Structure formats: structure tokens, C-alpha cells
Amino acid sequence: MVQLRFLEKARCELGLRVLSSIVLATITVALVLLGGWWFAGLVLILALIVVHEWFAMSGCAGRWAAMAAIVGVWFAMAVHGSLYLALYMAVFGAIGTAMFSLVSRGGEGGPWAAAGTIYAALPMAALLWMRAEEGSQWLLLWMFLVVWSSDTGAYIVGRLVGGMKLAPKISPGKTVSGAVGGLTLASIVAMTLASMIPSDEIRGLILGAVVAITAQAGDLLQSAIKRRYGVKDSGSIIPGHGGVMDRLDSLVLAAPALAVAVVIVSTLMGAPHG
Numbered sequence: 001m002v003q004l005r006f007l008e009k010a011r012c013e014l015g016l017r018v019l020s021s022i023v024l025a026t027i028t029v030a031l032v033l034l035g036g037w038w039f040a041g042l043v044l045i046l047a048l049i050v051v052h053e054w055f056a057m058s059g060c061a062g063r064w065a066a067m068a069a070i071v072g073v074w075f076a077m078a079v080h081g082s083l084y085l086a087l088y089m090a091v092f093g094a095i096g097t098a099m100f101s102l103v104s105r106g107g108e109g110g111p112w113a114a115a116g117t118i119y120a121a122l123p124m125a126a127l128l129w130m131r132a133e134e135g136s137q138w139l140l141l142w143m144f145l146v147v148w149s150s151d152t153g154a155y156i157v158g159r160l161v162g163g164m165k166l167a168p169k170i171s172p173g174k175t176v177s178g179a180v181g182g183l184t185l186a187s188i189v190a191m192t193l194a195s196m197i198p199s200d201e202i203r204g205l206i207l208g209a210v211v212a213i214t215a216q217a218g219d220l221l222q223s224a225i226k227r228r229y230g231v232k233d234s235g236s237i238i239p240g241h242g243g244v245m246d247r248l249d250s251l252v253l254a255a256p257a258l259a260v261a262v263v264i265v266s267t268l269m270g271a272p273h274g
Contacts (some may be wrong), residue, residue, distance in 0.1 A: 054116035061104035069093020150186035157181025171223035186212035215250035224247035
């Protein structure tokens with residue numbers, strides 16, 4: 001009887017998780033395609049929620065200072081279109097938040113307050129910078145598809161194959177087989193849809209590997225942060241998923257990494273052929 005109740009609860013949670021994923025993916029795709037202030041507004045709201053969840057989870061002081069820094073970074077990118085100004089605002093905003101936290105808490109919490117600011121600011125700046133280019137909606141949609149493929153491949157292969165743990169002290173549920181499965185599926189999707197970037201298959205494979213690896217690293221980073229503070233989820237705003245940090249963990253490193261990788265690969269390999 002207890003086992004039946006457990007299975008029923010698991011099915012309900014899975015159904016809720018799938019439904020939430022479909023709704024979130026639909027909204028994300030729509031706003032990426034719309035671009036402009038629609039996409040910029042979405043990114044700002046998500047970044048502010050991430051800051052809120054970070055400071056609620058860590059207990060550090062300086063939440064409002066961090067939010068002010070995030071708004072400054074957003075203003076630099078969305079209004080002025082200046083990546084350099086955005087990075088300047090992110091760095092000095094993080095320093096200011098850390099100082100506020102140190103003063104408020106008698107010398108405690110400063111580094112984590114600064115880290116929370118950077119954690120939200122860098123992916124936001126990267127997403128806004130990439131979307132500012134003409135036709136960039138396809139690059140972002142390609143990135144989301146690769147990230148989702150990595151997550152899906154890791155989940156399915158990890159469940160079916162199991163085996164050696166990837167990082168047992170950080171996330172006991174993740175396996176090496178799952179990581180390989182996620183990287184493999186993401187690479188296939190990246191190569192198959194390389195024309196969305198636009199790109200050739202080789203460049204698509206390279207960029208896809210960068211996105212998949214950093215997406216999994218971002219997932220592990222989020223697990224390490226939650227383990228540091230002894231929480232299961234960063235929040236409860238998304239049914240079946242927890243908080244916004246839980247849902248966006250793969251993008252935290254993947255978005256900045258893709259932005260850098262696009263520049264490097266384009267410089268080294270030149271314009272794509274075909």
C-alpha cells in the first residue's frame with residue numbers, strides 16, 4: 001500500500017514536471033523569437049528572481065544591492081548595448097554588494113553575496129549580447145535545444161545504464177554514463193541543427209560540445225551550492241522543478257561559454273562554408 005502511494009506520488013510529480021517544462025519552453029521560445037523588449041524583460045525578471053533565491057538560500061545580506069547591480073547590468077546591455085559597461089557594472093556591483101554584506105553582518109557573507117551577483121549577471125549579459133545580433137534568435141534556440149538534449153540524454157542514459165557516480169560528494173544521483181549520454185545526444189542535435197546558427201557540422205559539433213559540457217558543469221555547480229546551504233531546491237516558484245535557479249542551472253555557464261566560444265571559433269575557423 002505504501003509502495004503504491006509512493007508510485008502514484010512519483011507519477012503525479014513527473015506529470016507536473018513535464019507540464020511545467022512544456023509551458024516554460026513554449027514561453028521561452030516565443031519570447032526569444034519576439035526579441036526586443038520582450039526578451040530583455042524576461043531575462044531581467046529571471047535574473048532578479050535568481051538573485052532573490054540566492055540570497056534567501058544563503059542568508060547573506062545585500063539582496064537589494066545585488067538587485068540594483070543586476071538592473072545596472074541590464075540597463076548597460078538592453079539600453080546602451082555595451083558589453084564592456086555591463087561587465088564593469090557586474091564587477092563593481094558585486095564588490096559593492098560584498099562590502100554591504102560584510103558591513104551588515106560583521107565581516108561575514110561578503111564573498112557569497114558577490115558570487116550571487118555574478119551568478120545572475122554574467123548569463124544575463126551573455127544572453128542579451130547574443131540576442132542583439134540580427135538573426136540571433138536561431139542561435140539562442142539552437143543553444144536551448146542543445147541544453148535540453150544534454151539534460152534529456154543525461155537523465156535517460158543515467159537511469160538506464162547507471163554505473164560509476166560522476167561527483168558523488170556533490171550530486172549522488174549523477175553518473176558518468178549519464179554525462180556521456182548527455183554529451184552524445186547534445187552533440188548529435190548540435191550537428192544536425194548546425195544550419196540554425198548558421199554553421200557547418202564541424203563548427204556545430206565544437207560549439208555543441210562546449211554548450212553541453214558547460215551545461216552539465218552548471219548543473220553540478222548548482223548542486224554544490226545547494227549542498228553548501230543544505231537545501232533541496234532553491235525555491236518553489238515552478239511546480240515540479242523548485243526555483244528559477246533550479247531550472248536555469250544549465251544556462252548559467254552555458255550562455256557565457258557559448259558567447260565566448262562563438263567569437264573564438266569564428267576567429268579561428270573563419271566564416272562557415274555552405
